[in-house]
Amino acid sequence: GAVVSQHPSWVICKSGTSVKIECRSLDFQATTMFWYRQFPKQSLMLMATSNEGSKATYEQGVEKDKFLINHASLTLSTLTVTSAHPEDSSFYICSAVSGVPSTDTQYFGPGTRLTVL
Amino acid sequence: SQQGEEDPQALSIQEGENATMNCSYKTSINNLQWYRQNSGRGLVHLILIRSNEREKHSGRLRVTLDTSKKSSSLLITASRAADTASYFCATRGSRLTFGEGTQLTVNP
Numbered sequence: 001g002a003v004v005s006q007h008p009s010w011v012i013c014k015s016g017t018s019v020k021i022e023c024r025s026l027d028f029q030a031t032t033m034f035w036y037r038q039f040p041k042q043s044l045m046l047m048a049t050s051n052e053g054s055k056a057t058y059e060q061g062v063e064k065d066k067f068l069i070n071h072a073s074l075t076l077s078t079l080t081v082t083s084a085h086p087e088d089s090s091f092y093i094c095s096a097v098s099g100v101p102s103t104d105t106q107y108f109g110p111g112t113r114l115t116v117l
Numbered sequence: 118s119q120q121g122e123e124d125p126q127a128l129s130i131q132e133g134e135n136a137t138m139n140c141s142y143k144t145s146i147n148n149l150q151w152y153r154q155n156s157g158r159g160l161v162h163l164i165l166i167r168s169n170e171r172e173k174h175s176g177r178l179r180v181t182l183d184t185s186k187k188s189s190s191l192l193i194t195a196s197r198a199a200d201t202a203s204y205f206c207a208t209r210g211s212r213l214t215f216g217e218g219t220q221l222t223v224n225p
Contacts, residue, residue: 006159034213043205043215044160093159095213105150106213110159 002028004096006109014117020080021112023094029074030096038091084116123216131224136193138219140206148209151191153202196223
């Protein structure tokens with residue numbers, strides 16, 4: 001199956017700093033990438049959807065100025081958590097689809113554990 | 118709001134037994150997907166069933182879909198300790214929406 005990687009797998013940062021998380025589709029071109037966050041023992045919540053070369057679409061309640069998403073190529077999307085605070089500590093997971101999002105399989109990365117001190 | 122609701126929330130069985138997890142949803146869908154997540158890890162795609170399909174098999178997995186009842190089930194046969202994980206259903210409408218998940222524990 002298709003492989004999606006994330007880097008880093010975990011990161012610890014101080015409050016007020018910014019953290020960038022990379023998401024790559026390794027063996028396919030991702031027309032659309034998604035970013036989710038997951039709190040312990042909870043389900044995944046969609047944060048935003050990004051298409052290569054265009055602005056991301058954010059879900060209601062997600063601050064676009066805090067969670068900056070860039071989808072510069074068909075194989076790379078980045079999520080930057082700006083001015084991180086302890087409440088931003090979470091598990092962030094990206095996913096990608098190569099074809100039509102409404103019908104094709106969505107493949108997920110291994111996740112990035114963010115801890116803000 | 119979350120589309121899928123899963124039942125049960127937690128399931129504990131012995132190795133070799135079958136495990137059945139159910140998922141209900143509220144609106145029309147294009148497809149329904151099942152994922153597995155080991156603790157602290159990413160999601161592994163298990164199976165996708167389209168809205169015009171009623172049943173699908175993959176190895177020890179069997180998925181059914183009843184669009185009239187807006188429900189799906191995932192059956193894992195002959196379970197193994199390595200099947201211990203959280204299982205999520207996700208419905209595809211305008212976006213992929215996840216259920217709350219079922220925590221499956223398979224005891225050796």
